[in-house]
Amino acid sequence: MIPLDLLPIGQSAEIAEVLGEQNDVKRLAEMGMRCGAVVQVVQQGSPCIVRVDGCTLCFRECAHLQVFVQPAATFA
Amino acid sequence: MSIQQQTEPIAIALIGNPNTGKSTLFNALSGVRQRTGNYPGVTVEKKHGTFGVSDKAIELIDLPGSYSLAPRSPDEMVAVDVLLGRLPAERKPQAVLVILDAGNLERNLYILSQVLELRLPTVVALNMIDAAAEKGVTVDVPKLSERLGVPVIPTRANHGEGVQELREALANIEQLAPPEATSPFPPAFRDEVAGLQGQLVSRNVSTPRYLVERLLLDTSGYLESELKLGGDDFHQFIADARTRLKESGAPVPAVEAMSRYGWVRETLQGIVERKQVPPPLSDRLDRIMTHPVFGTIIFAVLMMAVFTAVFSDYIAGVPMGWIEGLFEFLGGVVGDNFAEGPFRSLLVDGVIAGVGGVLVFLPQICILFFFIAILEDCGYMARAAYLMDRLFSNVGLSGKSFIPLLSSFACAIPGVMATRVIENRRDRLITMLIAPLMSCSARIPVYVIMIAAFVPQYSFAGGLLNSHTLTFAGMYLVGVVTAVLVALVLKKTILRGATPPFVMELPSYKWPSIQTVLMRVVEKGWAFIYRAGTLIFASSVLVWAAAYYPHNEAIVAPEIERLAAVETELEQATDETKVAALEEEQAELQNHIDGALLRDSYLGRAGHWIEPAVRPLGWDWRIGCATIASFPAREVIIGTLGVIFDMGGDDEDTAPLQEKLQTATWDGTDKPLFNLPVALSVMVFFALCAQCAATLAAIKRETNSWRWPIFTFFYMTALAYIGAFIIYRIASFFTTT
Numbered sequence: 016m017i018p019l020d021l022l023p024i025g026q027s028a029e030i031a032e033v034l035g036e037q038n039d040v041k042r043l044a045e046m047g048m049r050c051g052a053v054v055q056v057v058q059q060g061s062p063c064i065v066r067v068d069g070c071t072l073c074f075r076e077c078a079h080l081q082v083f084v085q086p087a088a089t090f091a
Numbered sequence: 092m093s094i095q096q097q098t099e100p101i102a103i104a105l106i107g108n109p110n111t112g113k114s115t116l117f118n119a120l121s122g123v124r125q126r127t128g129n130y131p132g133v134t135v136e137k138k139h140g141t142f143g144v145s146d147k148a149i150e151l152i153d154l155p156g157s158y159s160l161a162p163r164s165p166d167e168m169v170a171v172d173v174l175l176g177r178l179p180a181e182r183k184p185q186a187v188l189v190i191l192d193a194g195n196l197e198r199n200l201y202i203l204s205q206v207l208e209l210r211l212p213t214v215v216a217l218n219m220i221d222a223a224a225e226k227g228v229t230v231d232v233p234k235l236s237e238r239l240g241v242p243v244i245p246t247r248a249n250h251g252e253g254v255q256e257l258r259e260a261l262a263n264i265e266q267l268a269p270p271e272a273t274s275p276f277p278p279a280f281r282d283e284v285a286g287l288q289g290q291l292v293s294r295n296v297s298t299p300r301y302l303v304e305r306l307l308l309d310t311s312g313y314l315e316s317e318l319k320l321g322g323d324d325f326h327q328f329i330a331d332a333r334t335r336l337k338e339s340g341a342p343v344p345a346v347e348a349m350s351r352y353g354w355v356r357e358t359l360q361g362i363v364e365r366k367q368v369p370p371p372l373s374d375r376l377d378r379i380m381t382h383p384v385f386g387t388i389i390f391a392v393l394m395m396a397v398f399t400a401v402f403s404d405y406i407a408g409v410p411m412g413w414i415e416g417l418f419e420f421l422g423g424v425v426g427d428n429f430a431e432g433p434f435r436s437l438l439v440d441g442v443i444a445g446v447g448g449v450l451v452f453l454p455q456i457c458i459l460f461f462f463i464a465i466l467e468d469c470g471y472m473a474r475a476a477y478l479m480d481r482l483f484s485n486v487g488l489s490g491k492s493f494i495p496l497l498s499s500f501a502c503a504i505p506g507v508m509a510t511r512v513i514e515n516r517r518d519r520l521i522t523m524l525i526a527p528l529m530s531c532s533a534r535i536p537v538y539v540i541m542i543a544a545f546v547p548q549y550s551f552a553g554g555l556l557n558s559h560t561l562t563f564a565g566m567y568l569v570g571v572v573t574a575v576l577v578a579l580v581l582k583k584t585i586l587r588g589a590t591p592p593f594v595m596e597l598p599s600y601k602w603p604s605i606q607t608v609l610m611r612v613v614e615k616g617w618a619f620i621y622r623a624g625t626l627i628f629a630s631s632v633l634v635w636a637a638a639y640y641p642h643n644e645a646i647v648a649p650e651i652e653r654l655a656a657v658e659t660e661l662e663q664a665t666d667e668t669k670v671a672a673l674e675e676e677q678a679e680l681q682n683h684i685d686g687a688l689l690r691d692s693y694l695g696r697a698g699h700w701i702e703p704a705v706r707p708l709g710w711d712w713r714i715g716c717a718t719i720a721s722f723p724a725r726e727v728i729i730g731t732l733g734v735i736f737d738m739g740g741d742d743e744d745t746a747p748l749q750e751k752l753q754t755a756t757w758d759g760t761d762k763p764l765f766n767l768p769v770a771l772s773v774m775v776f777f778a779l780c781a782q783c784a785a786t787l788a789a790i791k792r793e794t795n796s797w798r799w800p801i802f803t804f805f806y807m808t809a810l811a812y813i814g815a816f817i818i819y820r821i822a823s824f825f826t827t828t
Contacts, residue, residue, distance in 0.1 A: 025370075035592070037310060037344055037345065038163070038310060038311060038344065039591075039592045040345070041161075041344045041345065041347065041348055042592070042594070043592070043594060044345075044348035044352075045158040045159040045161070045198075045201060045348070046158050046198070046594055046596065047195070047197070047198040048594070049348055049352060051352075052197075057374050057377050057378070057381075058377060058378065058381045058382070060383065060481075061481070062477060062480050062481075062490075062593055064377060064381055064477065064597065066374065067198075068195050068197045068198060069192070069194035069195030069196075069197075069198075069223070069226055069228065070110075070192075070194075070195045070198065070596055071373065071374070071377070071596065071597040071598075071599070072594060072595065072596055072597065073473075073477045073480070073490075073593075073594070073595050073596075073597055074592075074593065074594045074595075075480060075484065075489070075592070075593040075594075077590060077592060077593075079589060079592065080592040
């Protein structure tokens with residue numbers, strides 16, 4: 016399991032855990048960034064750009080909200 | 092059929108995620124028969140559109156794009172209240188039209204599952220089926236309709252496909268049964284909801300089941316206070332229910348996402364087929380458009396192009412000239428056809444000059460909004476906000492503040508309204524409070540006159556740069572830098588709080604729809620004209636009255652007598668040289684009379700009264716007086732300066748005003764009134780001061796409180812004074828030593 020910002024561009028991963036204040040975590044889930052969703056990084060950095068399901072989201076990680084992912088090679 | 096059904100159209104609410112083509116569909120369904128407004132007390136815009144199909148009238152209520160029906164703020168509460176018929180300002184919709192993006196059904200079905208729980212007849216528009224096909228996604232529409240238990244109509248709103256079918260489905264919506272009650276929540280949660288409902292009944296509170304669920308899920312406590320459910324025992328009951336749910340493996344609020352996504356997975360099983368396709372063009376474009384270096388260069392070039400168009404003499408200048416000409420013509424017609432006196436002065440100097448002085452900026456506002464609408468509709472604006480986030484996060488804001496601030500360069504009013512895209516209340520407030528610091532088009536005439544008259548012309552870098560352009564750009568920079576500093580201070584003081592998480596959807600790139608772009612421009616342009624016709628009209632009349640009365644002609648009796656004599660001489664004169672000399676004398680006398688009357692007017696007296704306060708800025712009573720007059724709307728300064736410096740109120744030809752300002756001296760001395768430090772001090776004052784009643788009114792409307800517009804007025808006036816004082820002192824130091 017690695018933090019989202021370490022995922023290389025183009026590689027798919029499954030969101031394993033979203034840590035943060037519960038309402039923020041829920042807000043992310045409503046927008047599609049939920050545990051089990053497959054994510055791909057389009058542009059690295061802070062904020063980063065990711066593809067989740069059929070949509071593109073830009074997301075800035077902060078001390079209060081972090082996304083951990085399971086890269087494709089290991090999540091199968 | 093009841094009488095109500097015969098006379099009133101069928102009310103249908105339109106809801107869906109942002110970027111699903113909701114506005115395009117709303118426009119396609121209702122055409123031009125739309126009206127917009129605000130819900131009282133909140134910043135949510137309400138949009139209504141009507142259309143007829145099969146002899147039935149339908150009223151579409153467009154609700155703001157949303158990912159969820161989970162109210163956490165007054166704005167978010169509006170959509171829920173409308174759907175539940177709890178808003179007195181709105182009819183309860185008889186049905187709901189939900190728009191879904193066919194390319195991302197997983198997330199889009201989340202809000203649909205919430206809508207279905209409201210048990211209102213529902214129709215689904217499955218939009219962007221073509222874009223989904225490009226992503227390799229195909230949907231079995233009949234099966235989806237069967238599983239959801241509601242009609243599903245495939246649409247391509249931007250091409251008008253499926254719109255007629257959708258209209259027909261909506262016409263028959265009254266025959267449609269409400270969807271089956273399907274709660275995606277586990278039994279433990281449903282039991283707790285039933286228990287909570289019992290508690291509410293025992294307290295004589297009648298709340299729809301949907302809100303009872305939300306009451307349990309809303310850990311921020313917003314709904315509890317909104318429904319006025321006080322009492323410690325009730326709060327304890329909710330807390331105990333949440334503890335029991337946590338122990339049973341259904342923790343609040345996570346249980347909602349878990350349950351709804353579980354339901355989504357089940358519903359879509361075997362319905363959506365995905366083929367492997369190369370990364371979409373949008374992704375490939377994004378690698379360049381959002382690249383830290385190339386993306387930033389593209390952004391800078393685009394912004395430069397937009398600003399060049401807005402301030403170009405060839406693009407904006409031509410229609411501006413027409414408007415000026417029109418008002419000049421109107422002023423002339425009224426001036427020629429009315430007898431001299433207060434009424435003519437009110438019409439010509441108050442109404443026509445005041446409203447015309449503002450409407451002249453309409454082309455610039457329309458051009459800026461034309462570009463903003465194009466950039467927004469093609470999907471670029473979200474990328475610009477992404478690029479700007481790096482910069483904005485340094486001052487504690489997010490990239491979402493970029494769009495409102497960009498709009499404010501045309502006019503702060505639409506900028507303040509555009510802050511609605513920011514969900515976080517604190518960020519929205521800060522953006523609103525700093526938006527008036529962006530140099531809007533109303534400041535341009537002040538900058539142009541002061542720079543042309545008092546900034547010496549030097550060229551640099553082989554003629555590429557010159558002192559005039561640099562000073563002009565410098566004034567814009569003064570506003571931007573001050574805005575950044577103010578944001579920082581607000582974030583660290585009265586609006587302190589943790590930086591909220593920044594997450595934003597980037598819509599796929601697409602060709603902008605000309606219809607959408609033009610409608611946006613017309614909408615914004617009309618809003619501006621409306622304000623010019625109401626608030627600016629009223630303030631122009633007030634300023635006129637203050638500058639006209641008491642109108643004691645006795646103080647200029649000799650000049651009036653001489654003027655009458657000159658006019659008589661003019662009628663008899665035949666010699667061309669004499670006529671010219673008499674005309675010159677007539678103009679001089681008239682200007683002198685105007686100036687003397689103004690000095691004696693209430694505005695002129697106020698100017699004298701505040702002179703001690705403006706002296707430290709290098710100003711005399713006349714500049715102070717023009718500045719006071721500009722508090723309702725800064726455009727008023729040109730006309731006022733014209734009148735004060737005995738030029739008459741005509742602001743058409745700025746050259747003579749410039750000359751007059753250049754030759755003006757301190758009363759009773761030969762010392763020039765204006766010089767570079769004074770001009771800079773005036774410009775900085777205008778760059779930072781809140782001289783726009785309409786903007787303050789917009790802040791009042793958006794915040795629903797007098798506190799913030801009053802705060803904005805005082806902090807900006809203080810900043811303007813301090814800024815003008817500092818620049819005057821610094822510039823004086825360099826110009827006198």
